[in-house]
Amino acid sequence: MARVRLKNLTKHFGDVVAVDNVTLDIADREFLTLLGPSGCGKTTLLNMIAGLESPTAGEVWFDDRNVTAVPPERRDIAMVFQTYALYPHMSVFDNVAFGLKMRGVPAEDRKRLVLAASKTMEIEHLLDRKPRALSGGQRQRVALARAIVRDPGVFLLDEPLSNLDAQLRVVMRTELKRLHGELEMTFVYVTHDQAESLILADRIVVMQDGQIQQIGTPESIYDCPANTFVAGFVGSPPINLLRGTLEQSAEGAWRVVGEGYACGVPVSMIERMKPPEGREVFLGVRAEDIGIGEATSSIEPDAAAGNFDPTGVRAKVVVREPMGSDLYLTVDVGGTNVKVRTRPENLLDRGDNVGLYFDPGKIHLFNGESGESLISES
Amino acid sequence: MTVLRPSLFMSRTRDLLPLLLNLPAVILLLAFIAYPIGISFWMSLHRYNLRRPDQVYFHGLENYATILASSEFWNALWISLYFTFMAVLLVIVIAMAIALLLHESFRGRGVVRALLLIPWAIPGVVNGLMWVGLLGDYGAFNAMLEDTVAAVNYLFGINIVYTGMASPFVALNAAIGAHVWRSVPFACIIFLAAIQAIPTEQYRAARVDGATSWNRFRFITLPWLYHAVLVVAIFETMNGFRAFDLIYALTGGGPGDATHVIAWQTYKEAFARLDFGGANAYSYLITLITMTLAIIYIRLLYRRGLVQG
Ligand SMILES: Nc1ncnc2c1ncn2[C@@H]1O[C@H](COP(=O)(O)OP(=O)(O)OP(=O)(O)O)[C@@H](O)[C@H]1O
Numbered sequence: 001m002a003r004v005r006l007k008n009l010t011k012h013f014g015d016v017v018a019v020d021n022v023t024l025d026i027a028d029r030e031f032l033t034l035l036g037p038s039g040c041g042k043t044t045l046l047n048m049i050a051g052l053e054s055p056t057a058g059e060v061w062f063d064d065r066n067v068t069a070v071p072p073e074r075r076d077i078a079m080v081f082q083t084y085a086l087y088p089h090m091s092v093f094d095n096v097a098f099g100l101k102m103r104g105v106p107a108e109d110r111k112r113l114v115l116a117a118s119k120t121m122e123i124e125h126l127l128d129r130k131p132r133a134l135s136g137g138q139r140q141r142v143a144l145a146r147a148i149v150r151d152p153g154v155f156l157l158d159e160p161l162s163n164l165d166a167q168l169r170v171v172m173r174t175e176l177k178r179l180h181g182e183l184e185m186t187f188v189y190v191t192h193d194q195a196e197s198l199i200l201a202d203r204i205v206v207m208q209d210g211q212i213q214q215i216g217t218p219e220s221i222y223d224c225p226a227n228t229f230v231a232g233f234v235g236s237p238p239i240n241l242l243r244g245t246l247e248q249s250a251e252g253a254w255r256v257v258g259e260g261y262a263c264g265v266p267v268s269m270i271e272r273m274k275p276p277e278g279r280e281v282f283l284g285v286r287a288e289d290i291g292i293g294e295a296t297s298s299i300e301p302d303a304a305a306g307n308f309d310p311t312g313v314r315a316k317v318v319v320r321e322p323m324g325s326d327l328y329l330t331v332d333v334g335g336t337n338v339k340v341r342t343r344p345e346n347l348l349d350r351g352d353n354v355g356l357y358f359d360p361g362k363i364h365l366f367n368g369e370s371g372e373s374l375i376s377e378s
Numbered sequence: 379m380t381v382l383r384p385s386l387f388m389s390r391t392r393d394l395l396p397l398l399l400n401l402p403a404v405i406l407l408l409a410f411i412a413y414p415i416g417i418s419f420w421m422s423l424h425r426y427n428l429r430r431p432d433q434v435y436f437h438g439l440e441n442y443a444t445i446l447a448s449s450e451f452w453n454a455l456w457i458s459l460y461f462t463f464m465a466v467l468l469v470i471v472i473a474m475a476i477a478l479l480l481h482e483s484f485r486g487r488g489v490v491r492a493l494l495l496i497p498w499a500i501p502g503v504v505n506g507l508m509w510v511g512l513l514g515d516y517g518a519f520n521a522m523l524e525d526t527v528a529a530v531n532y533l534f535g536i537n538i539v540y541t542g543m544a545s546p547f548v549a550l551n552a553a554i555g556a557h558v559w560r561s562v563p564f565a566c567i568i569f570l571a572a573i574q575a576i577p578t579e580q581y582r583a584a585r586v587d588g589a590t591s592w593n594r595f596r597f598i599t600l601p602w603l604y605h606a607v608l609v610v611a612i613f614e615t616m617n618g619f620r621a622f623d624l625i626y627a628l629t630g631g632g633p634g635d636a637t638h639v640i641a642w643q644t645y646k647e648a649f650a651r652l653d654f655g656g657a658n659a660y661s662y663l664i665t666l667i668t669m670t671l672a673i674i675y676i677r678l679l680y681r682r683g684l685v686q687g
């Protein structure tokens with residue numbers, strides 16, 4: 001049980017600003033993921049929550065306690081490290097029991113607690129082994145058992161699945177979700193894998209260069225990215241970003257026009273938009289929000305485009321990538337590569353010309369310079 | 379494409395060429411290593427005293443029997459065991475302490491690391507002479523020891539007589555001190571390398587687990603250094619048993635037979651008594667002892683699974 005609050009946390013390593021003024025409120029028993037590319041300061045932030053790294057500025061609060069100066073062993077936390085950090089010369093049992101032993105828990109209680117934790121992690125049959133005699137997945141389970149055995153209030157995980165193969169990662173992901181359901185702990189989970197983040201998290205914190213870019217539920221991060229960085233980082237394949245200009249027709253309808261495309265903007269979106277007049281914008285559209293129309297003979301704009309076709313997109317197929325249940329096409333729209341998801345039955349192939357349709361309700365508009373979203377979250 | 383089969387001639391030259399190229403090295407090794415090893419063993423089985431050049435003859439294990447029956451040998455063996463045990467212990471403890479210190483970051487660490495190597499670079503005889511200077515009658519250490527003893531005597535109202543290097547106890551332990559001083563840098567480098575190879579996450583995990591700094595040393599650092607400690611122990615044990623040049627320069631085996639380590643005894647057999655048969659038997663006994671100890675250490679390494687068999 002613990003609510004964690006970070007107040008203006010900053011960490012400098014010499015000239016490097018690893019974490020820059022992070023303020024965050026993590027609810028009790030929440031599953032929060034810190035998501036960001038390599039080197040963005042996730043581990044450093046987690047270490048500061050753990051007390052392994054002291055902040056250059058700012059405070060860490062657990063419930064109503066300022067723990068900024070409290071050492072890790074008195075913070076009621078457990079941590080799973082990127083490399084597991086099992087003690088190689090100790091048996092699995094001793095690894096799991098080490099924290100209890102250091103805290104002076106008597107031997108019988110230690111045994112009982114270790115057995116209970118091993119049961120949860122299904123490693124009872126491995127207790128006599130040394131870590132080097134375990135597979136990657138088993139080591140992972142031991143690391144988790146070592147963390148949960150002390151029943152901490154806050155559970156910190158640093159990319160715990162990054163060293164596992166793809167299949168095992170899926171299994172352990174489910175396992176972690178189950179654990180979070182069973183244990184009454186606050187989970188802070190660091191990852192650079194956006195899919196992992198979307199699946200596991202109650203809330204996601206997207207970071208870049210030590211700064212928080214956006215905080216929100218997986219849905220809101222995916223559906224309403226705060227800027228082009230978040231939009232590009234969350235979702236696979238990454239969102240398509242096209243340069244364009246906002247225009248209004250004589251009838252008052254809005255659209256974005258760019259090289260090789262035009263796309264209508266629904267009124268509901270315009271209403272939520274920060275003043276848009278005459279702007280350079282980025283149009284963001286995800287691969288699954290693009291419809292494929294008729295194959296056309298050329299990519300030259302026809303007469304219709306000269307009039308006011310709100311959704312006309314002219315494209316040429318560049319790459320065809322079948323992925324089992326889906327087919328991804330990379331197409332060229334006015335010199336920009338755009339990924340489109342479609343049914344595997346689609347026969348379009350390299351060199352074909354095709355008309356596309358951007359779903360106007362699903363598009364994202366960003367400031368052409370700063371990359372900030374133009375749509376305020378409703 | 380056709381495969382070119384080497385002709386018989388070619389394949390033969392191919393076999394011969396590497397052999398030819400290695401021949402000089404092989405000959406040197408045979409001449410300077412294998413031959414002396416063989417001939418010295420052969421000599422150890424002979425009565426071979428230069429004072430009696432007319433009486434050189436084979437007499438089996440007689441030399442060994444004489445040595446094992448002599449009190450000189452057992453005295454030298456005990457002195458060597460004490461010398462080696464103390465040296466290994468002190469080298470490990472001191473080198474590890476220094477290595478742990480040098481692992482911490484502080485201003486001027488690079489300079490200290492470089493300075494550390496100086497004792498290692500000094501030859502044994504020079505080291506011995508330097509300590510003669512420090513511990514001799516007019517030496518600074520000698521004066522300090524003298525004053526310390528005087529102060530202790532005064533404080534406790536007792537009367538310990540300090541005779542400097544004329545005292546067997548002081549002479550032997552001074553020799554150990556000088557030997558340790560010279561041996562620490564090498565051990566320290568090995569420990570430092572081993573400490574630096576310990577992943578920092580081990581310590582972070584231990585801190586989260588609530589281990590105090592002493593427990594982190596006890597449960598993380600020490601087990602991770604097990605291998606390095608054994609390597610240093612093997613190395614220093616052999617070094618301790620073979621210690622000679624330092625003894626030669628510092629104490630000359632004295633006072634009396636107080637610093638008659640086994641290597642000194644060997645030297646004495648050969649060059650004072652001119653008994654080459656006996657001296658060679660002595661060398662073989664030293665070899666036997668160090669090899670036995672080395673085998674024990676190496677088995678320890680294997681048992682812990684730290685060396686892939
Ligand atoms: N001890 C340190 N000394 C100097 N710089 C550091 C230190 N630790 C981290 N940094 C720097 O701080 C920045 C953030 O590092 P951090 O380890 O927090 O990144 P991360 O988001 O965890 O990356 P990854 O996904 O690769 O683990 C990086 O630029 C890194 O080089």
Ligand SMILES: [Mg+2]
Nearest residue numbers: 042043082158
């Ligand atoms: Mg990291």
